Amino acid sequence: MKKLYVGLTLLLFSAIIYSSSLISAAIYSQVLVKEGVGWDSNYGIFKTALMETGAMPITIAIFSGILGIVLIIKSLKRKPT
Structure with a gap:
């Protein structure tokens, strides 16, 4: 039963971390569109924002x-025993 709770906690942690990194990349992609900042045309705006915010x-x-x-x-x- 302990493994189940730890697994569920890790899944919740994973969802929170993943969604927060996507949200931060979405917010940063709005900054990349402004004049003078720029983004890499090979990757697109969102992929550039994901790379800039970090892959960790x-x-x-x-x-x-x-x-x-x-x-x-x-x-x-x-x-079960």
């Missing part, structure tokens, strides 16, 4: 989400 929060969110899913699956597959 998204990486942490993905790893914690995967770990949370693994822990939930392990706790549900465990045989």
Whole structure:
């Protein structure tokens, strides 16, 4: 049962971190559109904003989400005694 709670907590943490990084990139993309700031035309406005705000929060969110899913699956597959 402990693994289930830890897995659910990691999934919640992952969702919060991922959504906050997307929101911050969306806000920063509005700044990139203004004159004098600029953005990379190969990636587009939003991808440039994602790269500028940093890839570490998204990486942490993905790893914690995967770990949370693994822990939930392990706790549900465990045989009850």
